[in-house]
Amino acid sequence: MSKHTIVAWMEDKPGVLARVANLFRRRNFNIESLAVGHTETPGVSRMTFVVEGDDRMVDQAVKQLLKLMNVIRVEDVTYKPTVLRELALIRVQTTPQTRSEVIQLAEIYRAQIVDVALDSLVVQIVGPEERVDSFIDLLEHFGIVEMVRTGRVAMTRANGRNGKKRQGSLGV
Amino acid sequence: MTRKREGADVVWEALLAEGVDVVFGHPGGAVLPIYDAMTKYPVRHVLARHEQGAAHMADGYARATGRVGVAMATSGPGALNLVTGLATAMMDSIPLVAITGQVPTSLLGTDAFQETDVVGVTLPITKHNFLVTDVHELPWVLRAAFKIARSGRPGPVLVDICKDVQTDITDRPLPDPAEIHIPGLERQPSVDVEAVHAAADLINRASRPLIIAGHGVLMAHAERELQALAEKGSIPVTTTLLGIGSIPETHPLSLGMSGMHGEAASNFALQECDVLIAIGMRFDDRVTGKLEEFAPKAKIVHFELDPSEVGKNIEPTVAVVGDAKEALQHLLPLIKERHHPEWLRRLQEWKAESQARDAVNLETEDLIPPQVMRELWYVTGGQALVASDVGQHQMWEAQYYMHQRPNQLFTSGGLGTMGYGLPAAIGAQVGRPEEKVWAVVGDGGFQMTLQELGTVAQENVPVKIAIIRNGYLGMVRQWQQLFYERRYAATPILSPDLVKLAEAYGIPARRVTKRSELHQALKEAHDADTPYLLDLEVVEEFNVYPMVAPGERVDNMLRRPLVPGEDGLTPAW
Ligand SMILES: Cc1ncc(C[n+]2csc(CCOP(=O)(O)OP(=O)(O)O)c2C)c(N)n1
Numbered sequence: 001m002s003k004h005t006i007v008a009w010m011e012d013k014p015g016v017l018a019r020v021a022n023l024f025r026r027r028n029f030n031i032e033s034l035a036v037g038h039t040e041t042p043g044v045s046r047m048t049f050v051v052e053g054d055d056r057m058v059d060q061a062v063k064q065l066l067k068l069m070n071v072i073r074v075e076d077v078t079y080k081p082t083v084l085r086e087l088a089l090i091r092v093q094t095t096p097q098t099r100s101e102v103i104q105l106a107e108i109y110r111a112q113i114v115d116v117a118l119d120s121l122v123v124q125i126v127g128p129e130e131r132v133d134s135f136i137d138l139l140e141h142f143g144i145v146e147m148v149r150t151g152r153v154a155m156t157r158a159n160g161r162n163g164k165k166r167q168g169s170l171g172v
Numbered sequence: 173m174t175r176k177r178e179g180a181d182v183v184w185e186a187l188l189a190e191g192v193d194v195v196f197g198h199p200g201g202a203v204l205p206i207y208d209a210m211t212k213y214p215v216r217h218v219l220a221r222h223e224q225g226a227a228h229m230a231d232g233y234a235r236a237t238g239r240v241g242v243a244m245a246t247s248g249p250g251a252l253n254l255v256t257g258l259a260t261a262m263m264d265s266i267p268l269v270a271i272t273g274q275v276p277t278s279l280l281g282t283d284a285f286q287e288t289d290v291v292g293v294t295l296p297i298t299k300h301n302f303l304v305t306d307v308h309e310l311p312w313v314l315r316a317a318f319k320i321a322r323s324g325r326p327g328p329v330l331v332d333i334c335k336d337v338q339t340d341i342t343d344r345p346l347p348d349p350a351e352i353h354i355p356g357l358e359r360q361p362s363v364d365v366e367a368v369h370a371a372a373d374l375i376n377r378a379s380r381p382l383i384i385a386g387h388g389v390l391m392a393h394a395e396r397e398l399q400a401l402a403e404k405g406s407i408p409v410t411t412t413l414l415g416i417g418s419i420p421e422t423h424p425l426s427l428g429m430s431g432m433h434g435e436a437a438s439n440f441a442l443q444e445c446d447v448l449i450a451i452g453m454r455f456d457d458r459v460t461g462k463l464e465e466f467a468p469k470a471k472i473v474h475f476e477l478d479p480s481e482v483g484k485n486i487e488p489t490v491a492v493v494g495d496a497k498e499a500l501q502h503l504l505p506l507i508k509e510r511h512h513p514e515w516l517r518r519l520q521e522w523k524a525e526s527q528a529r530d531a532v533n534l535e536t537e538d539l540i541p542p543q544v545m546r547e548l549w550y551v552t553g554g555q556a557l558v559a560s561d562v563g564q565h566q567m568w569e570a571q572y573y574m575h576q577r578p579n580q581l582f583t584s585g586g587l588g589t590m591g592y593g594l595p596a597a598i599g600a601q602v603g604r605p606e607e608k609v610w611a612v613v614g615d616g617g618f619q620m621t622l623q624e625l626g627t628v629a630q631e632n633v634p635v636k637i638a639i640i641r642n643g644y645l646g647m648v649r650q651w652q653q654l655f656y657e658r659r660y661a662a663t664p665i666l667s668p669d670l671v672k673l674a675e676a677y678g679i680p681a682r683r684v685t686k687r688s689e690l691h692q693a694l695k696e697a698h699d700a701d702t703p704y705l706l707d708l709e710v711v712e713e714f715n716v717y718p719m720v721a722p723g724e725r726v727d728n729m730l731r732r733p734l735v736p737g738e739d740g741l742t743p744a745w
Contacts, residue, residue: 010355011355014303015291015303018292018295019295022295022296026296056483056487059483060480060483060484063479063480064480066356066359066479066480067356067478067480068356069299069300069320069354069355069356069357070354070355070356071355071356072355073355
């Protein structure tokens with residue numbers, strides 16, 4: 001069992017998300033995260049899924065997705081050089097004493113402060129999940145009031161530009 | 173510029189353009205405009221007594237004709253009654269288009285009278301479905317529905333049409349099917365010639381080859397190629413339940429069905445073969461038994477149209493994805509002429525051993541279901557179209573009616589839907605009026621859809637109905653006998669006087685209780701040009717053998733004892 005990242009392009013039509021969600025539920029595939037949005041092509045949306053499973057199960061997921069009429073293309077990018085990113089918004093408790101510490105941490109992680117209140121800060125971080133995870137771990141010491149993560153989005157790297165595989169997971 | 177017309181007219185226009193000449197349905201408020209428009213078009217409508225019947229009729233029609241079956245129903249309860257029929261068709265890859273009415277667009281999502289989210293409900297049991305809220309989309313959607321239903325691995329498609337859309341006006345023409353572009357249809361696999369070579373190589377080197385032919389062979393019309401392959405390579409052929417008819421069952425290389433109630437020789441062969449050539453089948457658990465120990469000595473070659481079926485249950489050594497006919501055409505010239513006398517001799521021995529314990533040998537005046545099925549085979553010259561229901565009789569039909577032709581047996585294989593048999597037979601008969609069509613049903617399943625006798629009578633559909641009445645939900649009773657110490661919980665079932673019931677519908681009928689009356693009764697029914705119902709009072713506690721208990725190895729079978737009654741389970745004569 002390992003985590004796989006699957007990217008799927010589909011027609012941007014009503015009910016398509018329901019079809020995909022239904023398929024995963026019915027086939028007993030475990031979706032860890034799912035991110036949907038528009039693409040460069042009008043009428044085409046793009047989903048990035050993270051599914052937990054062995055290679056055979058993920059192969060099934062891809063093949064089953066391809067049976068949906070609205071699905072245009074599916075790619076398992078797990079073993080390809082890929083840029084993987086996630087965005088998180090985290091509201092952290094602060095006191096006059098801890099505020100600057102949080103801001104410092106944010107700088108180290110190249111995160112941004114996007115909302116400020118007397119007793120809290122909202123920090124936005126974009127990066128590979130590992131970096132987001134470790135940032136969140138640190139912020140937990142201050143007390144996380146609220147958090148939202150978008151789930152992984154993925155884009156494969158142009159072929160051979162970096163020469164190395166698995167670049168994406170290094171967070172470069 | 174197409175002339176302006178209402179959505180309801182577009183429906184019939186599209187159906188006619190698709191070559192539809194019969195629709196099975198049941199009207200209601202939300203489809204009234206479509207029914208009203210129907211009177212203007214040369215289409216036959218068969219009024220089912222229940223929408224489940226309509227869906228099964230469309231299914232039987234589709235299986236018998238190879239064309240798309242059409243079922244129609246109103247919103248809410250009408251559409252919901254189609255659900256079992258759609259799921260049945262989905263599991264067996266049957267091309268259907270179901271057209272349902274929906275509440276007007278202005279009421280969508282308000283829990284209006286007879287509103288159901290039909291697209292939501294049928295999402296997992298259709299190949300695709302549509303909700304039409306704009307009349308201008310209707311011409312495209314209907315064309316797309318037919319195209320999706322019949323292309324690739326076929327399946328049911330539902331089109332839910334809001335009532336106002338049915339009366340709205342559009343001037344959009346029906347598109348040419350070639351202009352319909354749907355991402356899911358753009359990926360029809362083409363046969364990989366390299367894989368075919370690898371397959372041929374394995375097959376040519378086999379010393380104990382076996383073919384298992386599934387529904388895909390029939391759907392691809394690859395029966396001739398299959399038989400040629402079998403004969404050239406001297407390869408015995410077993411089939412799945414839905415693959416029956418892909419080779420004449422009297423062919424010397426035919427082993428009959430395999431699986432849970434398969435022929436012993438077939439199941440032994442599966443476990444002993446060294447190369448298994450699976451064509452158009454999906455390694456269903458009813459076929460494989462215990463998956464981990466299935467075909468343990470075999471390298472597997474899998475010919476399959478649907479890529480998702482490859483590697484789903486069984487990882488093949490070689491997979492050829494694509495149309496079975498095309499693949500076999502590539503394969504045939506590469507196959508060496510071979511003889512496997514030792515292998516075929518072993519199969520003969522297994523067959524002979526089965527014959528020694530065969531229920532057809534039993535000498536009794538009581539009606540024994542296998543003997544009834546074999547007699548039906550004699551009387552009909554093996555040429556009837558048969559729709560069977562689900563249960564013991566379905567297995568006896570599959571075992572003892574030795575099908576000779578493709579598309580001669582219609583049965584709910586994947587879903588095992590009781591109540592399928594009678595309406596499917598009606599649909600098959602409507603689609604192929606020149607053929608003799610028999611419904612072989614149990615007393616349980618018959619009572620799930622017997623209201624369709626009304627359809628038989630009203631439409632004067634000359635189907636012959638053989639009710640194998642054992643007074644039990646027989647297949648369940650058999651499991652209770654074998655695995656629940658004979659506690660027959662909720663399986664005894666009473667039937668009405670079936671002869672009187674038929675007569676109440678004006679359908680000729682006869683009851684048979686003795687072996688000596690059987691031939692004459694079957695013949696009388698078969699020769700009638702009216703519908704005919706036979707109430708066949710068979711021995712109550714008769715079991716289907718062989719039987720592979722669920723989860724067991726497929727060659728670990730409960731067999732009929734060599735001496736009747738020896739096992740304490742079967743009656744002794
Ligand atoms: C709709 C439906 N309900 C329940 C079942 C479970 N089931 C399978 S076989 C069977 C008994 C069938 O009895 P009958 O129609 O009398 O046929 P027999 O087995 O006696 O030949 C039942 C209840 C089913 N397959 N389908």
